[in-house]
Every structure is written in C-alpha cells, then in structure tokens.
Amino acid sequence: MTGAGSAARVPSGGTGRRPTLAVVGATGAVGTVLLGILSQRADVWGEVRLVASARSAGRKLIVRGAETEVVALSEEAFEGVDVAMFDVPDEVAAQWAPVAVAKGAVVVDNSGAFRMDPDVPLVVPEVNAHAARVRPRGIISNPNCTTLSMIVAMGALHAEFGLSELIVASYQAASGAGQAGVATLRAQLAAVAGTDLGEKPGDVRRAVGDDLGPFPAPLALNVVPWAGSPREAGWSSEELKVRDESRKILGLPELRVSATCVRVPVLTTHSLAVHARFENEVTVEQAHEILANAPGVVLVDDPGEGEFPTPADAVGTDPTWVGRVRRSLDDPNALELFVCGDNLRKGAALNTAQIAEVVAAELTAP
Amino acid sequence: MTGAGSAARVPSGGTGRRPTLAVVGATGAVGTVLLGILSQRADVWGEVRLVASARSAGRKLIVRGAETEVVALSEEAFEGVDVAMFDVPDEVAAQWAPVAVAKGAVVVDNSGAFRMDPDVPLVVPEVNAHAARVRPRGIISNPNCTTLSMIVAMGALHAEFGLSELIVASYQAASGAGQAGVATLRAQLAAVAGTDLGEKPGDVRRAVGDDLGPFPAPLALNVVPWAGSPREAGWSSEELKVRDESRKILGLPELRVSATCVRVPVLTTHSLAVHARFENEVTVEQAHEILANAPGVVLVDDPGEGEFPTPADAVGTDPTWVGRVRRSLDDPNALELFVCGDNLRKGAALNTAQIAEVVAAELTAP
Ligand SMILES: NC(=O)c1ccc[n+]([C@@H]2O[C@H](COP(=O)([O-])OP(=O)(O)OC[C@H]3O[C@@H](n4cnc5c(N)ncnc54)[C@H](OP(=O)(O)O)[C@@H]3O)[C@@H](O)[C@H]2O)c1
Ligand SMILES: NC(=O)c1ccc[n+]([C@@H]2O[C@H](COP(=O)([O-])OP(=O)(O)OC[C@H]3O[C@@H](n4cnc5c(N)ncnc54)[C@H](OP(=O)(O)O)[C@@H]3O)[C@@H](O)[C@H]2O)c1
Numbered sequence: 001m002t003g004a005g006s007a008a009r010v011p012s013g014g015t016g017r018r019p020t021l022a023v024v025g026a027t028g029a030v031g032t033v034l035l036g037i038l039s040q041r042a043d044v045w046g047e048v049r050l051v052a053s054a055r056s057a058g059r060k061l062i063v064r065g066a067e068t069e070v071v072a073l074s075e076e077a078f079e080g081v082d083v084a085m086f087d088v089p090d091e092v093a094a095q096w097a098p099v100a101v102a103k104g105a106v107v108v109d110n111s112g113a114f115r116m117d118p119d120v121p122l123v124v125p126e127v128n129a130h131a132a133r134v135r136p137r138g139i140i141s142n143p144n145c146t147t148l149s150m151i152v153a154m155g156a157l158h159a160e161f162g163l164s165e166l167i168v169a170s171y172q173a174a175s176g177a178g179q180a181g182v183a184t185l186r187a188q189l190a191a192v193a194g195t196d197l198g199e200k201p202g203d204v205r206r207a208v209g210d211d212l213g214p215f216p217a218p219l220a221l222n223v224v225p226w227a228g229s230p231r232e233a234g235w236s237s238e239e240l241k242v243r244d245e246s247r248k249i250l251g252l253p254e255l256r257v258s259a260t261c262v263r264v265p266v267l268t269t270h271s272l273a274v275h276a277r278f279e280n281e282v283t284v285e286q287a288h289e290i291l292a293n294a295p296g297v298v299l300v301d302d303p304g305e306g307e308f309p310t311p312a313d314a315v316g317t318d319p320t321w322v323g324r325v326r327r328s329l330d331d332p333n334a335l336e337l338f339v340c341g342d343n344l345r346k347g348a349a350l351n352t353a354q355i356a357e358v359v360a361a362e363l364t365a366p
Numbered sequence: 367m368t369g370a371g372s373a374a375r376v377p378s379g380g381t382g383r384r385p386t387l388a389v390v391g392a393t394g395a396v397g398t399v400l401l402g403i404l405s406q407r408a409d410v411w412g413e414v415r416l417v418a419s420a421r422s423a424g425r426k427l428i429v430r431g432a433e434t435e436v437v438a439l440s441e442e443a444f445e446g447v448d449v450a451m452f453d454v455p456d457e458v459a460a461q462w463a464p465v466a467v468a469k470g471a472v473v474v475d476n477s478g479a480f481r482m483d484p485d486v487p488l489v490v491p492e493v494n495a496h497a498a499r500v501r502p503r504g505i506i507s508n509p510n511c512t513t514l515s516m517i518v519a520m521g522a523l524h525a526e527f528g529l530s531e532l533i534v535a536s537y538q539a540a541s542g543a544g545q546a547g548v549a550t551l552r553a554q555l556a557a558v559a560g561t562d563l564g565e566k567p568g569d570v571r572r573a574v575g576d577d578l579g580p581f582p583a584p585l586a587l588n589v590v591p592w593a594g595s596p597r598e599a600g601w602s603s604e605e606l607k608v609r610d611e612s613r614k615i616l617g618l619p620e621l622r623v624s625a626t627c628v629r630v631p632v633l634t635t636h637s638l639a640v641h642a643r644f645e646n647e648v649t650v651e652q653a654h655e656i657l658a659n660a661p662g663v664v665l666v667d668d669p670g671e672g673e674f675p676t677p678a679d680a681v682g683t684d685p686t687w688v689g690r691v692r693r694s695l696d697d698p699n700a701l702e703l704f705v706c707g708d709n710l711r712k713g714a715a716l717n718t719a720q721i722a723e724v725v726a727a728e729l730t731a732p
Contacts, residue, residue, distance in 0.1 A: 225669075306592075315564070330531075330623065
C-alpha cells in the first residue's frame with residue numbers, strides 16, 4: 001500500500017528506463033498548461049499517456065511535439081504507469097487516485113481530495129521537497145493555487161525570520177475556476193466592452209445576463225469576494241485552505257492565518273497582498289536579499305519606476321513574483337508584500353511537474 | 367481668518383435666505399456626480415454656481431433640472447458665495463481655497479491639499495460631524511476616497527469595540543484617478559475584449575499600447591499594486607493617506623494601520639478587505655447588529671446565498687456596503703470584513719455634500 005510499490009517496476013541501478021507518466025485531466029485548464037510544461041522542461045519521462053473523461057477520448061493533443069490520443073479514464077489507463085498526475089475535480093480524484101496507486105503508480109494530485117490527509121504529504125519542492133519521500137498512501141498532494149502563489153516567497157522569509165502570522169487578501173484569476181471560468185470572463189468582457197455600462201447600479205448584472213458560469217456574481221468590471229463553498233462561521237473553503245495548507249507546508253500547526261479570497265477580472269495569475277508577522281525584527285534590506293536569492297522567486301521592487309509585480313507580467317512564467325516590500329510602520333516584526341504567481345503554472349501544473357520529477361529521480365536513482 | 371466670516375452675510379435669526387454654493391471642478395469625475403447628488407438631495411441651496419477651468423467656461427451643465435453655465439475659476443467667481451466645494455487637483459485647491467475663504471466662503475475641499483493640516487478638520491458626518499464646527503482656516507477637508515469607502519463602517523465598530531489595528535488591502539476603481547482613469551480603462555477593455563489575449567506574458571501590454579493613462583501599468587485584465595506617488599521606505603502616498611486620515615478622523619493618533627493599495631479593472635466603487643483588531647473581544651453577531659443599525663451602512667452577509675457586497679451592486683448608491691464578516695480564527699479580538707463604497711459618491715461628492723449641508727444648517731440656524 002505504499003507508492004514505493006511502483007519502484008518494483010523501475011529497475012534499480014539506474015539502467016536508464018524512463019518512467020511512464022499518466023496525465024489525468026489532460027484536457028482541462030491545468031492539464032493544458034501541464035502539457036506545455038512537459039514540452040519545455042528537461043524530459044525525464046518515457047511514455048506520456050493522456051487521460052480525460054470519456055467525452056474527450058480520441059481527441060489528439062500535442063505533448064513533447066508529438067500528437068497523442070486521449071484515452072478515457074479507466075483502471076486499464078494506469079497499466080504500466082509509474083507516476084500519475086491528477087488534474088481533475090475533487091470527487092474524480094478521490095475515486096480514481098487509489099485505483100492508480102493499486103495499479104502501482106505514485107499519484108501526484110492537484111485536487112483538494114487528499115491535501116489535509118495526515119498520510120498524504122503536501123509538497124512545494126522549494127519549501128519541503130523532503131516530505132515527498134514519505135507517502136504512506138502512495139499519494140502526494142499539490143497545494144491549492146492560492147496558497148501556492150505565495151508560499152515559496154513566504155517559505156524563504158520564514159526560514160530567516162520565523163513566521164508567526166499571515167493576513168492575506170487575494171486577487172484571484174478566473175482560470176482558478178478552470179476552463180469554465182476563463183470562458184465566462186471572456187464572454188462577460190465582450191458584453192460590457194465598448195458600452196458605457198458599469199457606472200450605474202445593476203448595469204453589469206443586466207449586461208452579462210443570468211449565466212454567471214462558475215462565479216456567484218458577475219466578474220467583468222467587478223470583484224467578487226467569494227471563492228469556493230461555505231464553511232463554518234462565514235468562512236469560504238478557499239480561505240480555510242490558505243490557512244490549513246500554509247500551516248501544513250511550513251510545518252507550523254499554530255501559525256495564525258486570516259485570508260479573504262476575492263476573484264478579480266484577470267484571466268490567469270493570482271495575486272496576494274500579504275501582511276506577514278515574524279518572531280524576529282525584519283528589515284526591508286534583509287527581506288530583499290532573501291527574496292532576491294530564493295530559488296523560484298523574482299524580486300521586482302522599485303515602484304516609483306513602475307517596477308512591481310502584476311498578473312499581466314507574471315502570467316505564463318514560472319516564478320513567484322514579489323514586490324512592494326515594506327516594513328509595517330507600526331510593527332518592526334511585520335512586512336507587507338504584494339505577490340503574483342501564475343495559478344496554472346506554479347499554482348498547479350508546474351508544481352505538479354516538479355513533484356513528479358522528484359519522484360521520477362527517486363524511482364530511477366541507482 | 368475663520369470660516370465663520372461668511373456668517374456675516376447670512377442674516378441670523380433664520381430669515382430663510384438660502385446660502386449660495388459654488389462647485390469648483392464641476393466638470394470633473396467628482397463634480398459630475400456632485401451635480402447629480404445636488405439634484406437628488408433635499409435642496410438647501412440658493413444659487414448654485416458652477417466653476418471649472420477656463421477650458422470649460424461657457425459649457426452648460428444641468429443641476430437641479432436647470433441648465434447652468436460654467437464660469438472660469440477667478441476671484442470674482444466667489445463673489446457672494448457662502449459655501450464653496452472644491453473638486454479640483456491638489457495644487458489648484460491649494461492656491462484657490464484660501465482665495466474663496468478670503469472672499470467670505472467656507473470651503474469644503476475634496477483634494478489632498480489640506481487634509482493633514484492641524485487647523486483643518488477632516489470630516490465624515492456619520493463619524494465626527496462635530497469636528498466641522500472648528501475650522502480655523504475656514505476650510506474643511508473631505509477624506510481620500512479609499513479611507514472614506516471603509517471609515518463609516520469602521521467608526522461604528524470602533525465606537526463599540528475600540529479599534530487598535532487596521533490591516534487593509536484595497537481593490538480601487540479606475541475613476542479614483544478621475545475621468546482620465548475611466549477613459550483609459552474603457553479603451554483598454556475595448557482593445558482586449560473579443561481577443562484571445564491575456565494568458566501569455568506581455569499580451570496585455572502589447573494590446574493596450576503605450577498610453578497607460580494615469581496608471582503605471584495596464585489595468586484591463588490586470589491588477590496594479592500602486593496608486594499615488596512614492597513616499598518613504600516603499601510606501602505610496604495613497605497607502606499613507608489611509609493611515610494618516612483614519613487616525614485623524616477616528617481621533618486615534620496611535621492606531622496601527624497598514625494598507626496595500628491596488629487598482630483593479632472596475633470603473634467606479636472601491637472595495638477593501640479589512641482585518642480589524644479591537645481592544646475588546648468581538649463576535650460576528652454583535653458586529654452584525656452594530657453594522658445593521660449604523661447610519662450610512664448596509665449589511666449584506668449571507669455568502670452561501672450569494673449575498674456579499676460587490677462594486678457592480680454598490681456603484682451609484684450612497685451607503686457603505688459591508689459583508690463577509692468573520693471573526694479571525696486565531697484572534698478573538700479581530701474581525702475580517704469586505705467593504706464596498708462608491709468612490710465618487712460617499713468616497714467624494716456625497717460626503718462633500720453632507721459636510722456642506724452641515725455648514726449650511728449652521729449658517730442659517732436661528
Ligand atoms: N485552475 C487552477 O488554478 C487550479 C489550481 C490548482 C489546482 N486545481 C485543481 O486541479 C483540478 C483540475 O482543475 P482545472 O481548473 O484544470 O479544471 P477543468 O478546466 O474543469 O478541467 C477538468 C479536467 O478533468 C477532467 N474530468 C472531469 N470529470 C472527469 C471524469 N469524470 N473522468 C475523467 N476526467 C474528468 C476533464 O476532462 P474532459 O475535458 O474530458 O471533461 C478535464 O480534463 C481541480 O481539482 C482543481 O481544483 C486547479
Ligand atoms: N475620483 C475620486 O474617486 C476622488 C475621490 C476623492 C477625492 N478626489 C479628489 O477630487 C479632486 C477632483 O478629482 P476628479 O477625479 O473629479 O478629477 P478630474 O475628473 O480630473 O476633474 C478635475 C476637475 O478640476 C478642474 N480643474 C483642473 N485644473 C483646473 C484649474 N487650473 N482651474 C480650474 N479648474 C481646474 C477640471 O476642470 P476642466 O474640466 O475645465 O479641466 C475638472 O472640473 C481631486 O483633488 C481628487 O484627488 C477624487
């Protein structure tokens with residue numbers, strides 16, 4: 001029942017057989033970006049098998065330059081698979097990840113189905129790569145995109161200053177709600193652009209009509225302070241994920257975390273305004289040095305010269321962009337920052353690919 | 367040198383002569399909304415004189431149903447004026463408000479020119495109407511729109527729980543940068559809507575071209591973590607205004623305040639995600655009761671049923687909309703809230719009109 005089961009199929013001693021990868025959900029918002037990433041990164045994979053729902057079976061997608069046919073999700077789809085990436089809805093992952101494990105694959109799951117399971121590590125390679133090795137259920141979880149969009153930067157600062165509290169407000173992109181989110185925002189923008197709508201009450205609601213897609217309110221010319229589903233005492237599932245997952249990844253079960261998650265009319269790339277409080281006094285100079293040297297982080301911080309991170313600049317790139325670093329005027333232990341990360345890349349597909357590569361290296365190690 | 371100078375012209379004893387009002391900047395984003403507000407509110411004014419730059423002299427605008435000609439700003443424009451509202455850039459207000467006062471008017475100024483002057487009260491009628499009576503320079507300042515969009519709600523909670531800290535992230539509309547901001551966002555949206563742009567790096571910058579209007583980065587399909595001009599240690603003028611003005615309005619010179627100000631692609635209505643810490647323990651039930659009963663506040667808080675404030679719903683309305691009220695999970699003294707306020711109405715023109723009405727009542731009191 002451990003993911004190491006698959007190791008049996010990979011000859012030890014580094015014979016050079018490359019592991020077989022399955023991408024489950026290859027046709028989705030995350031899956032599409034993942035195929036691009038697989039084509040760009042150093043290629044560690046043998047066969048790459050594309051899996052989606054029966055609706056997509058037979059479709060041909062390009063991966064590593066080759067047309068590859070999508071197969072329908074089934075037990076057989078995992079035959080001979082060493083690593084299976086899951087980029088599908090929670091309930092599909094909950095049902096099928098154990099099937100893939102039983103067939104001998106290590107699963108790297110992008111859904112929320114297993115993230116808080118104590119027997120499933122929650123991994124961000126720059127922060128806790130070591131955790132990927134201990135996976136009692138054969139499953140490794142990829143954090144939620146909102147947490148991922150900031151956690152590499154926060155991990156680097158934590159290592160130096162000792163994090164004690166995070167108060168964050170998010171600016172989340174439409175593609176965080178999948179392909180449906182992107183299509184909805186595009187349609188709504190087409191309905192309002194070129195009109196004089198947007199400055200009278202009800203204007204935007206009338207213009208975009210009743211089909212709000214995956215959002216609970218119009219997103220064009222608007223911001224929507226709600227993502228996910230209702231949880232206790234007024235919190236959204238998305239806000240609690242930021243708290244629970246940040247604590248688990250950083251190994252800080254007592255970390256104080258308050259998040260307000262808000263959707264904005266951006267297609268891809270989540271941003272967060274972060275107030276981070278530390279055990280120790282901080283300076284902007286030290287923070288700049290840490291962030292400038294942190295793997296996976298790009299520091300862009302000269303706002304008077306127009307140098308700050310924005311989604312339009314960060315989209316399609318791999319790193320976490322950080323800027324607007326200020327020390328709180330009333331608290332020498334706290335920093336304010338603004339962070340952007342492509343929610344489909346580092347926020348999902350890239351982190352999955354990085355975890356899968358850690359596993360591949362382990363499986364093929366001499 | 368006190369604004370009471372103008373009282374000399376208003377016969378005491380309540381003879382019923384209505385004070386003369388000048389609207390300086392009548393053609394701007396704030397001025398336009400103000401003319402609408404003057405037409406909607408109980409009419410306390412005699413003559414309403416419209417003033418703008420020489421560029422606009424002779425233009426005819428509608429106020430209280432009547433076509434009124436715009437006159438150019440000059441000393442004569444203040445002849446016989448009892449109250450002068452200034453909705454013009456800082457430097458124009460700095461130069462001309464003292465001229466209006468010298469001509470006998472009480473000035474209600476919307477610019478940033480006098481807000482932190484210790485001899486100029488900074489007034490939000492729901493919070494500190496009494497402060498409007500003491501105006502050594504004859505000038506009353508209207509707060510910045512970002513502060514105003516949340517302060518009525520925060521004042522009500524402060525009165526009950528005692529505010530000790532505010533950590534806010536803003537979602538500020540384009541019209542906060544005036545008519546030019548609105549025109550820029552509309553043009554940028556027209557350039558990107560109906561295209562497949564926005565998901566590759568540089569896409570949006572290429573589509574909108576070099577003319578970014580009053581913003582330091584493209585605003586369509588983007589968020590821009592910068593508003594105002596550079597101040598010490600990485601802070602923007604807008605962020606320091608939220609701190610300085612909240613302290614002054616609430617009479618809390620030691621209040622801890624950290625703000626991150628971010629522009630979003632919304633035409634009008636600023637939103638803020640607020641983390642508010644109090645001296646005393648809070649409950650969501652008490653906060654709901656206070657907010658539901660606070661003048662100028664509307665509570666909209668049933669997110670599972672789609673009930674939360676958004677700019678598209680709040681735009682064009684007078685109150686501060688508040689929702690997403692949660693008690694911090696790690697701090698019984700702190701609340702998280704999401705607040706929306708029309709930056710041109712309560713955030714500017716409406717608050718100015720309310721202050722001017724307080725002055726008018728004082729001038730005409732028996
Ligand atoms: N979007 C993000 O920013 C983001 C970030 C982190 C994590 N995630 C998570 O990643 C997962 C995928 O998200 P997404 O945004 O890519 O969603 P999406 O665009 O809606 O794509 C869903 C994918 O799942 C497949 N699928 C759906 N039902 C299936 C079924 N019954 N059997 C087999 N395949 C099925 C779809 O295949 P068909 O095309 O055949 O329907 C498609 O490939 C979700 O768990 C999401 O929470 C998303
Ligand atoms: N927009 C907001 O949300 C907001 C909120 C609170 C406070 N404020 C403040 O309110 C003021 C006006 O802002 P706005 O957004 O309405 O700006 P705006 O749309 O640019 O309008 C500026 C107004 O000032 C007039 N003006 C400019 N230069 C002048 C001069 N030299 N002499 C006489 N009139 C002159 C303009 O007249 P012409 O049309 O003739 O040029 C126009 O009426 C600013 O101080 C701003 O900071 C704005």
